[in-house]
Amino acid sequence: MGERQPLLILGAGAHGGVVRDCVDDRHFQFMGYLDDRPSDRPSGKGEPVLGGLDDLPVLLRDYPHAAAVIAIGDNMSRRRVAERAQSLAPGVTWARIVHPTAILSVHIEIGPGTVIVAGSIVNCGSSLGRHVLINTGTIIDHDNSMDDFASTGPGVSTGGDVQIGSLSHIGIGASVRHGIRIGRNCVIGGKAYVDRDVGDNWVSFGIPARPQYQRVLGQSYL
Numbered sequence: 001m002g003e004r005q006p007l008l009i010l011g012a013g014a015h016g017g018v019v020r021d022c023v024d025d026r027h028f029q030f031m032g033y034l035d036d037r038p039s040d041r042p043s044g045k046g047e048p049v050l051g052g053l054d055d056l057p058v059l060l061r062d063y064p065h066a067a068a069v070i071a072i073g074d075n076m077s078r079r080r081v082a083e084r085a086q087s088l089a090p091g092v093t094w095a096r097i098v099h100p101t102a103i104l105s106v107h108i109e110i111g112p113g114t115v116i117v118a119g120s121i122v123n124c125g126s127s128l129g130r131h132v133l134i135n136t137g138t139i140i141d142h143d144n145s146m147d148d149f150a151s152t153g154p155g156v157s158t159g160g161d162v163q164i165g166s167l168s169h170i171g172i173g174a175s176v177r178h179g180i181r182i183g184r185n186c187v188i189g190g191k192a193y194v195d196r197d198v199g200d201n202w203v204s205f206g207i208p209a210r211p212q213y214q215r216v217l218g219q220s221y222l
């Protein structure tokens, strides 16, 4: 076994515990969480919260080979933390975290900071941007692209050649027909079936999914 890379998880809430479960301890040496809010911590894990985000530069100075990953489900919040971390520690290395049960084609691209949770499948020719979140049991079929900070809820499935814009969330259990384009900053509601393209900033749901209202950047959806 090669040397394990020290790893910090930014975000110690419930999703922090999920991301911790995805970490393959053969490749990473989990150091602990960073979180600015002491109450927002995973229960019963017995693993340390080392401090807040402001402590990142000192930790990276002491452990120069360490990588970090952000465990925040909300897309815009994840982007804000990424930007803050980047300004505090410009050289930060973002880890790609893939649960050992995920099935990934070798012909895909995964951006830094992206997390793929247990039981997910990503098929050939697909490309996941930076800090994308693929939640439990998602199927991303062939030749998809998901831009930076996009996410899926559990149990999402997409057909081939689907494009999902940055910061967009595909809600729990939704399906997206092959060939569909979903714009930036969209939310597809739980259980929707998307059979038409969706423009930027739309919340869309139903079977078939139809645009319901426009959302502003950062509007909550979880």
Ligand SMILES: CC(=O)SCCNC(=O)CCNC(=O)[C@H](O)C(C)(C)COP(=O)(O)OP(=O)(O)OC[C@H]1O[C@@H](n2cnc3c(N)ncnc32)[C@H](O)[C@@H]1OP(=O)(O)O
Residues within 6 Å of the ligand: 073, 135, 152, 153, 154, 170, 171, 172, 187, 188, 189, 190, 191, 192, 203, 204, 205, 206, 221, 222
């Ligand atoms: C591990 C994890 O937990 S990851 C997170 C998983 N969770 C998700 O993915 C959830 C994503 N969010 C959703 O699906 C939300 O329902 C949204 C964002 C689409 C809509 O949220 P809101 O705008 O707050 O809608 P709100 O809950 O007020 O509902 C408004 C109406 O739309 C209906 N509605 C909301 N979502 C849906 C949906 N997905 N399908 C059908 N109808 C819906 C509601 O029933 C309600 O109808 P009513 O007025 O007749 O009572």
